[in-house]
Each structure stands twice: as C-alpha cells, then as structure tokens.
Amino acid sequence: MNQNPRRRPLIQHVLGITASPMGRWILLVLGSLLLSYSFTLEQIPAAPLFAGVITAIAINSLGGLTYPRHFSRAGQSILGIAIGLMFTSAALSAISGHWLPILLVTAATLILSLISGVLFSRWAQIKASTGLLSMTAGGAAGITAIAQEYAADVGLVAIMQYLRVILVMVSLPLVVLFFFQDHHGSPADLSGKSIAVSWGGSLLLILLGGPMGVWLARKIHITAPYLLGPLLVTLLLSLLKISPTQAIPGPVLEGAYLLIGWQAGLQMSIHRLRQHFRLIPRALLIIVGLNLLCALLGIFLAHMVGVSDLDGYLATAPGALYAAVAVSMAAHGNVLFVLGVHLIRLLMMLLIMPPLAQRMLKTTGKP
Incomplete structure (x- = not known):
C-alpha cells in the first residue's frame, strides 16, 4: 500500500479547489465574506478586516498565496480617505x-x-519596529496597513493590535457598568445631520484624490504615503467643506478592510501563530497596564476641561473608536468630544509612530 508522503490536509481532498492558487483565492474571498457577515452580526467594529486576517491565516496554512502589493496600497489609500472624511467641523x-x-x-x-x-x-x-507598532494605541487598521514598510512582522502586529482592540471593546461596557453607572450627561445632538454618501464623489476621491495625495506625500517625503497622503488631502477638503462626499460607501470601505486584513493574514500561518502564543500572556499584561494608565489620563483630562469622568475615560480609551462612540451615545455622553479626541490622537499616532519606528530601525540596526 503506497502512502503519499505529502499527505495533504483533509480540506484539500474535500474541496479540491484549494490545490490551485485560483482556488485558494476563491476560498479566501468567500470565507472572508462569510466570516465578515458573522462578525457584523456580533457588532464587531471593522469586521471585514478581522475576518480577512483570520481567513488569510487559514488559507496561508493550505499553501499560501502571492499577494499583489498594489492591493494593500489600494486598501491603505481608501482607508486614508475614510479617516480624513471623519474630521468634520462639528467634531473638531x-x-x-x-x-x-x-x-x-x-x-x-x-x-x-x-x-x-x-x-x-x-x-x-x-524586532524593535514590530514591538513598537504592536503596542501603538489607536489606529489599528492604519498601523497594520503600514507595518510592512518598516520591516515589522505584519501578522504579529495585526494579532497584537486586535488583541488590544478586543480587550478595550470587552472592557468598555463593564467599566461603564461598574464605575460610571450613575452617569447622566448631556447628549450631543447628532440627529438631523445625516451623512451624505455619494458613490460618484467617492469614486472621484479614490481615483483622483488618492493618487494626488500619494504624489504629494512622496514629494514632501511623508512616511507611509499610500495611507497618509490621501488622508491629509481628504482632511483638508473636509475642513474646507469642498469634499465631493461626506463618507465612503460602506461596501467600498469594507473592501479596503479586507485588502488590509489579507495583507496581514497571508504573512501568518497556523504554525507561526502557535509560535506566537507564548507572547500573548506578556502582551496582555502590557496592554492591561496601558489601558489602566490611559484611563487615569482620561480622568485627568476630564477634570482639566470640565467634562464628566466617563467622557474623559471614553475619549482616551486606547483604541476601539467606534465602540467608544457607541458607548458614549448609549450613556448620553458628550459624543462629539469623545470622537474629536479620538480623531486627534489617531492623526498624531499615524503621523508620529511610523517615523519613530523607522528611526528605531536605524538606531538599533535590527529590522
């Protein structure tokens, strides 16, 4: 009885299509969409990105795929445009x-x-760059998207970033329940101001504003030009109130999340994931400590500016922007203040952390 020394995984015998790159691409797309739908039902923010990471890890364990660089660059550009559009005059x-x-x-x-x-x-x-980007508080999608440019382990950065996001998401309602249960704030008026989403305007921004932002970022030597160039151009258009759209359509943004998630996941496999399990307890200790210190900073900020402790805590939560805003709305907090502080920190993190990672890379001499 001849035994195949290569013994493929059972799923390859069942599905067959995974034997070819085209088949794995089909499985990657379908699996990501199904998992994204499941995560969306669970109300997980940026569900397609997280789903893309997990599905890509599984596909990479079946044989891997060559990921075109322009896919991740397109995802970065769309994400940068979406972030830039969030900087509304009302929030600021x-x-x-x-x-x-x-x-x-x-x-x-x-x-x-x-x-x-x-x-x-x-x-x-x-690696020093991997550790720095893994623990950057805020902008998980953006940091994951640009990690490869600084010789960081993109898969590990993605895992640690979303470990932090999940921890913040889980802890937010519990902290509000046990520490801020008597909070009664003045809700910010967000009603009557629906966001105007234009497919034509979004296409114009993506096809013209994105490449223009990248070109300008390269001209003035901004790090991570594919993310930050479109972000800064769109931010300027948004503040000048001349943007052709107020937001990127949901399906387009979800597609960008998938592209970024695939980039991270296809650099990781089940085998490598097992190797990183030893890092999770250490990472959790550091993330918990970071969360506690950010909470103290939030309460300090609340007393300095005259808002509630809950508003300060939510405004300085290290990540999970959408979850913090949702909790603020449910608790009748100052939603625009929470959103504004998160956006300012997001912009600072994306502008400052990449050059720091690059400088650390040159100083240590270790990628």
Whole structure:
C-alpha cells in the first residue's frame, strides 16, 4: 500500500479547489465574506478586516498565496480617505476650546505607547519596529496597513493590535457598568445631520484624490504615503467643506478592510501563530497596564476641561473608536468630544509612530 508522503490536509481532498492558487483565492474571498457577515452580526467594529486576517491565516496554512502589493496600497489609500472624511467641523469644534490639554494628554498616550512597545520588544525578544507598532494605541487598521514598510512582522502586529482592540471593546461596557453607572450627561445632538454618501464623489476621491495625495506625500517625503497622503488631502477638503462626499460607501470601505486584513493574514500561518502564543500572556499584561494608565489620563483630562469622568475615560480609551462612540451615545455622553479626541490622537499616532519606528530601525540596526 503506497502512502503519499505529502499527505495533504483533509480540506484539500474535500474541496479540491484549494490545490490551485485560483482556488485558494476563491476560498479566501468567500470565507472572508462569510466570516465578515458573522462578525457584523456580533457588532464587531471593522469586521471585514478581522475576518480577512483570520481567513488569510487559514488559507496561508493550505499553501499560501502571492499577494499583489498594489492591493494593500489600494486598501491603505481608501482607508486614508475614510479617516480624513471623519474630521468634520462639528467634531473638531467640540474640542476647539481645549487644544492644549488634549494635545498634552495625547502626547502622554503616545509616550506610553512608545514605552510599551520598547518593553514588549525586549521582553518578547522580537524586532524593535514590530514591538513598537504592536503596542501603538489607536489606529489599528492604519498601523497594520503600514507595518510592512518598516520591516515589522505584519501578522504579529495585526494579532497584537486586535488583541488590544478586543480587550478595550470587552472592557468598555463593564467599566461603564461598574464605575460610571450613575452617569447622566448631556447628549450631543447628532440627529438631523445625516451623512451624505455619494458613490460618484467617492469614486472621484479614490481615483483622483488618492493618487494626488500619494504624489504629494512622496514629494514632501511623508512616511507611509499610500495611507497618509490621501488622508491629509481628504482632511483638508473636509475642513474646507469642498469634499465631493461626506463618507465612503460602506461596501467600498469594507473592501479596503479586507485588502488590509489579507495583507496581514497571508504573512501568518497556523504554525507561526502557535509560535506566537507564548507572547500573548506578556502582551496582555502590557496592554492591561496601558489601558489602566490611559484611563487615569482620561480622568485627568476630564477634570482639566470640565467634562464628566466617563467622557474623559471614553475619549482616551486606547483604541476601539467606534465602540467608544457607541458607548458614549448609549450613556448620553458628550459624543462629539469623545470622537474629536479620538480623531486627534489617531492623526498624531499615524503621523508620529511610523517615523519613530523607522528611526528605531536605524538606531538599533535590527529590522
């Protein structure tokens, strides 16, 4: 009886299509869509991105795929445009009178992320750039998207970023229930101001604004040009109120999340994932410590600007922007203040952390 020394996984015998790259692409797309739908039902923010990471890890374990670079660049550009459109005048006006304390607290959060990243890289004995980007508090999708440009382990960065996001998401309602259950704030008026989504305007931004942003970013030597160039151009258009759309259509943004998720997941496999399990307890300890320190900063910010402790806590939560805004709305908090602080920190993180990772890369001499 002849035994095949290669003994393929059972799923390859059942489905057959996974034997070819085309078949694995089909399985990657269908699996990501199904898993994304399941995550969406569970109300997980950026569900397609998380689904893309998990499905790509499974596909990579079946044989892997060559991922075109322009896919991830397109995803970065669309994500940058979507982030830029979030900077509405209403959200920024809610924090306009408190620029100094907000910038100070944001800078403190940045420093805490830097310290956490250095500590994690040394404790876990991983690349300095990987440790720094893994512990960056805020902008998980953007940080994951640009990690490869700084010789970081994209798969590990994605795992640690979403480990942090999940921890924040799970802890937010529990903290509100046990520590802020008597909170009664003045709800921000978001009604009557529906977001105008234009498919034509979005297409114009993606096809013209995106490439223009990338070109400008390269001209002035901005790091991560495919994400930050379109982001800054769209931010300017949004603040000048001349943007052809107020938001990117949901399916387009979800497609960008998938592209970024696939980029991260296809660099990881089940075997490599098992190797990284030893890092999870250490990462959890650092993430919990970071969350507690950010909570203290939030309460400090609340007392400095005269908002509730809950608003301060939600505004400085290290990540899970959509979850923090949703909790703020449910608790009748100052939603625009929470959103505004998150956006300011998101912009600072995406502008400052990549150059820091690059500088650390040159200083240590280790990619």
